Amino acid sequence: MIKAIFFDYDGVLTTDRTGSVTTIRYLSEQSGVEYDILRNAFARHNADLLLGKTTHKAIWRAVCESARHELDFGWLEAAFLSTPANAGMFDLARRLKPFYALGIITDNKKDRIDCLRKAQRLDDLFDPIVVSAERGSGKEGAAVFEYALGCLDVKPEEAIFIDNTSENLIAPRQLGMHAILHDDGRNDIDGLIATLTTEFDLRLT
DSSP states (O other): OOOEEEEOSTTTTBSSSOHHHHHHHHHHHHHOOOHHHHHHHHHHHHHHHHTTSSOHHHHHHHHHHHHTSOOOTHHHHHHHHTOOBOHHHHHHHHHHTTTSEEEEEEOOOHHHHHHHHHHTTGGGTOSOEEEHHHHTOOTTSSHHHHHHHHHHTOOGGGEEEEESOGGGGHHHHHHTOEEEEOOTTTOOHHHHHHHHHHTSOOOOO
């Protein structure tokens, strides 16, 4: 019997495939610096940001130097806030909430998720919210999934994980969790609902 559903954040609860896409797009629009230049400036720091080994504040000078442009650090929070919520997925979560524990497992930067927890009121729907930068490991390994399951005291076979990247489903499947690939391009929420209700016999309000 399913007791918990865990959602990825970017590409599932948002309509942008990754958080980097959202952030860099906004910074490019504000600064006039080409998207690819900014993407490359951030790319060398991304792994350390995702694992909590550094912060945006610590790398900002290096990013500006790489982009050859003085970027206003104040734009960063505005970039986070520009994250487009996937309204249909949030509605699905609200329909599941009366019957199941809901959580988020995301490879993400701590400051970004801290900002969005407040702006999108994520804690109203999701507990736990497991962030790679806080745990020091990401979805390529079992640790974040084991931690999330432990927070709710549920067994792997009692949980579903939904992600938009197939590689992120390997570790939870190996643990025994059920895993669903969400195509962020199609964003077929009706299809996801059909899977949840027919294959897993889940209840919705």
